[in-house]
Amino acid sequence: xxxxxxxxxxxxxxxxxxxxxxxxxxxxxxxxxxxxxxxxxxxxxxxxxxxxxxxxxxxxxxxxxxxxxxxxxxxxxxxxxxxxxxxxxxxxxxxxxxxxxxxxxxxxxxxxxxxxxxxxxxxxxxxxxxxxxxxxxxxxxxxxxxxxxxx
Ligand code: DAT
Ligand code: MG
Numbered sequence: 001x002x003x004x005x006x007x008x009x010x011x012x013x014x015x016x017x018x019x020x021x022x023x024x025x026x027x028x029x030x031x032x033x034x035x036x037x038x039x040x041x042x043x044x045x046x047x048x049x050x051x052x053x054x055x056x057x058x059x060x061x062x063x064x065x066x067x068x069x070x071x072x073x074x075x076x077x078x079x080x081x082x083x084x085x086x087x088x089x090x091x092x093x094x095x096x097x098x099x100x101x102x103x104x105x106x107x108x109x110x111x112x113x114x115x116x117x118x119x120x121x122x123x124x125x126x127x128x129x130x131x132x133x134x135x136x137x138x139x140x141x142x143x144x145x146x147x148x149x150x151x
Pocket of ligand 2: 118120
């Protein structure tokens with residue numbers, strides 16, 4: 001499905017470390033289409049929903065503290081198999097196990113500062129996109145190479 005979408009978020013450490021441009025470049029270069037983008041300071045409410053399956057984990061409170069410590073850049077990317085391919089591009093949750101060439105493998109060393117989030121399933125992506133974006137803020141645009149100029 002070429003309309004498949006996923007949610008990618010650059011975490012506060014990624015913003016602080018000026019990695020926003022390089023991360024966006026990787027997704028553009030791979031061939032995915034950016035359909036939503038915003039910078040925001042996340043609320044505890046949205047994060048507790050976003051990480052609802054981790055509420056019982058010992059690291060949950062420090063995870064929320066980290067994720068609310070500064071601005072995030074939250075994006076929706078679209079394209080064939082984007083959910084799975086994004087996970088591959090992001091790399092293993094623990095940067096120590098993330099391959100070189102992945103975002104985490106290239107830019108991070110510790111699981112609690114792993115730079116980036118990407119949805120882990122198509123259903124999860126749909127939930128996360130609804131949580132972080134209003135439908136009107138997702139743009140369904142066409143590439144210029146598919147449009148005739150009429151000239
Ligand atoms: P992912 O972000 O790869 O989808 P996840 O959904 O299991 O991984 O966990 C969400 C985030 O929680 C993860 O990016 C970093 C943090 N986290 C996960 N496991 C952790 C651990 N053992 N110690 C500290 N933070 C952890
Ligand atoms: Mg996850």
